[in-house]
Amino acid sequence: MTTVLIEDLEPGSADAGVPAHYGDPMREQRTLETSAGLVDRSHRDVIAVPGDERASWLHTLTTQHLSDLRAGQGTELLVLSPHGHVEQHALVAEDGTTAWLDTEPGAGEGLLKYLEMMRFFTRVEPRDATAEIAVFSLVGPEAPAVTARLLDLDLAEPRVYDVPGPKFAAGSVPPAPTALYDVRRFEGGLARRVPLGVDLLVPRGNLDAVLARLADVPRAGLWAYEAVRVAHRIPRLGWETDHRTIPAEAALVGPAVHLDKGCYRGQETVARVHHLGRPPRRLVLLHLDGVATDQPPAKGTAVTLDGREVGFVGTAVRHHELGMIALAVLKRNVPDDARLTVAESAAAIDAG
Structure with missing residues (x-):
């Protein structure tokens, strides 16, 4: 199998370090659209947030409703500037002892810096876990079935609440994450069901064993993954956002913003734009x-x-x-x- 890395084709790319394709990008796309393929996304940055107060702490700092986040749940969150511009976007997987936040390559440093700055006396210990955890993704309509067959996990479908209208009544948005992704532990790591398939968060020391269990799954490069993502209109931090993007402009309100939770940085802009309905x-x-x-x-x-x-x-x-x-x-x-x-x-x- 031919492996062509991103940096071989796009020198200086932020996506360097993972395969662009394995010899046939179009065939790999078809695999991800019609069955299931395994995509190496191990270049993503990962932040670990252990500590007894992690859920309530992240709830106060981000756009998502996280105060009751429990083991086995995942979601998405944003960190906004004081003026409501998107600064960070991360996916979350909670395993009962740690909230794992994975974000774009190169974005982890800024996210960790912000979290460390906001610790004060809270019982949390955020750290850079990129060298510990690698993200791989099973993508495609058959990804849940592959996960059940090869990893013995039956993951519930993702649930994303509809965005309420501009003049919604207070209390009408459930006090829970607006996107809820099933997270399960398997021998070797964590699996998180997401709209495009199943993300695997694997300790790098377990990678060989986990990949051996998935040896029969066709490999697909990041080019194929990106084509599927674009076709499904899923935005990406730093690609579909710039320094002045607000959540409503990048279709991030649904999965990552709870519109009826307590105060967080940038909330005034989010509320004003939503109620006016004119991003x-x-x-x-x-x-x-x-x-x-x-x-x-x-x-x-x-x-x-x-x-x-x-x-x-x-x-x-x-x-x-x-x-x-x-x-x-x-x-x-x-x-x-x-x-x-x-x-x-x-x-x-x-x-x-």
Whole structure:
């Protein structure tokens, strides 16, 4: 099996250290869309938060309702600036003694710095656990069945609450995480059911044994994973966000923001924008014509309308069925039928 690393194809990429593909990116995409494949995402940063007061402490610091987080539960959270801009996004897995937070490569340092700054006299001991824990993902519609067969785990489907309307009544949002992901321990690590499949958080010393149990699962590279993520319109910190992104602009309110919990940094902006129902920008899926070039545009490429910049491209990929597509953040008033341009390509919004 040929293994091509990200850095061999994209020098300087933040995703360096994991395979881009194993020889056939399009076949790997089809595997992730139709059955199940195993993706190496071990470049993700991981923060461990042990301590008796970890749930209530994280509840006060983040956008998520975590005060009653229990063993076997996972979710998502954001850390916002005082003005409500997204600074951090992490997924959570609680095992009964530690809350494990995994985030984008390179983002862990900033997240840990913030957590350490906010410790005060709380009984928590956050630490960088990236060298301890590797993240792998079973992705695809058959991922839960593969997990049951090979790891002897039956994981419940993810539950994500609908976002309430702008004028919702106080107390109408349940006092629980807005996204709830089943987390189970298996021999070798933790498994967390998520919308795209099952994440595995594995101590690096157990990797060989766990990968041996999954030896029959087809491998898929990060290119395939990213294509599936884009097609499912799932945003990524640092790709579909910039220094002024607020949660509503990047479709992060549903899975990562509880709109009816106690005070946290940036809450005023979140509440104001939600109740007005008018975020300045929105996340969209673009179809690119691919006539002038077959190369996806780079992250940050401007999206223009009649020569005027109206947004930016986050992640652009070649999808095995949809062709060249991209997630982009556009000004809210750009109509769905606008004739857009991205570098050399014409672009159209997928309003579905």
